[in-house]
Amino acid sequence: MEYHEQLHDVLFPLCNFPLATLVFLAILLSLAICPGSNVLENMCLVKVDRCRNTKYSSLPLLLQVCFIGRSNVGKSSLIRALFSLSPEVEVRVSKTPGHTKKMNFFKVGKYFTVVDMPGYGYRAPRDFVEMVEAYLQERRNLKRTFLLADGVLGLQKADHIAVEMLEEFGIPYVMVLTKIDRASRGLLLNNVLKIQEFIKEKTQGCFPQLFLVSSVEFSGVHLLRCFVAHVTGNLPTVEAS
Numbered sequence: 001m002e003y004h005e006q007l008h009d010v011l012f013p014l015c016n017f018p019l020a021t022l023v024f025l026a027i028l029l030s031l032a033i034c035p036g037s038n039v040l041e042n043m044c045l046v047k048v049d050r051c052r053n054t055k056y057s058s059l060p061l062l063l064q065v066c067f068i069g070r071s072n073v074g075k076s077s078l079i080r081a082l083f084s085l086s087p088e089v090e091v092r093v094s095k096t097p098g099h100t101k102k103m104n105f106f107k108v109g110k111y112f113t114v115v116d117m118p119g120y121g122y123r124a125p126r127d128f129v130e131m132v133e134a135y136l137q138e139r140r141n142l143k144r145t146f147l148l149a150d151g152v153l154g155l156q157k158a159d160h161i162a163v164e165m166l167e168e169f170g171i172p173y174v175m176v177l178t179k180i181d182r183a184s185r186g187l188l189l190n191n192v193l194k195i196q197e198f199i200k201e202k203t204q205g206c207f208p209q210l211f212l213v214s215s216v217e218f219s220g221v222h223l224l225r226c227f228v229a230h231v232t233g234n235l236p237t238v239e240a241s
């Protein structure tokens with residue numbers, strides 16, 4: 001509504017222009033006023049494939065972002081929450097750790113691809129290392145990796161191993177604390193401060209901002225959605241006025 005009013009205000013003085021010119025201007029304006037809105041508002045997630053390590057090379061060379069973390073940390077749930085505007089797309093979650101056994105690829109229109117990884121640690125698939133490490137090392141169009149840790153438990157031993165691997169491979173990554181609805185405010189703050197300190201002191205490739213999310217209450221989900229759009233080049237940052 002607001003958008004249409006803005007459009008009307010801008011276009012009204014131009015009403016003597018031929019119709020084709022107005023339509024052209026309207027398209028240009030819609031692109032300028034709502035950068036990235038196609039991605040954020042539609043987030044039409046089209047599932048293209050669910051496959052093991054070798055087949056993904058057949059995917060188009062779109063930019064990719066992937067979600068890794070311990071089994072049961074909430075990777076699939078977060079992806080489902082990020083794309084809640086496309087409820088018809090099935091992202092399977094389960095109470096049982098080790099549920100996601102294969103890498104799942106979700107294509108977001110023509111913009112980028114999201115990769116849901118199997119979890120590491122308890123009940124990880126046997127071929128986890130060869131599958132995930134090979135992917136992380138080889139994938140040139142992997143734009144950002146999201147490393148998820150549990151908001152109640154904080155960083156666990158297995159998470160430290162994952163951090164070492166990402167640092168060793170020189171992969172840019174971002175830490176996300178999940179299930180924050182389950183953590184008391186005090187515990188959450190404690191975990192956040194510890195992780196921020198860890199990021200500052202011990203990491204090179206980790207983005208300094210930690211993201212806090214709950215896929216049940218949807219807290220933090222929209223900001224993360226914007227960040228994903230941003231790192232894939234679909235949300236130009238707007239200068240503060």
Ligand SMILES: Nc1nc2c(ncn2[C@@H]2O[C@H](COP(=O)(O)OP(=O)(O)OP(=O)(O)O)[C@@H](O)[C@H]2O)c(=O)[nH]1
Nearest residue numbers: 071072073074075076077094098099100119179215
């Ligand atoms: N309370 C709460 N529960 C969550 C949240 N996110 C996920 N869960 C629950 O945690 C369990 C595991 O969620 P999944 O999304 O399947 O976890 P995953 O990391 O994909 O697990 P694997 O595929 O086994 O590696 C499910 O029972 C979810 O409902 C959250 O933000 N809050």
Ligand SMILES: [Mg+2]
Nearest residue numbers: 075076099100
């Ligand atoms: Mg999963």
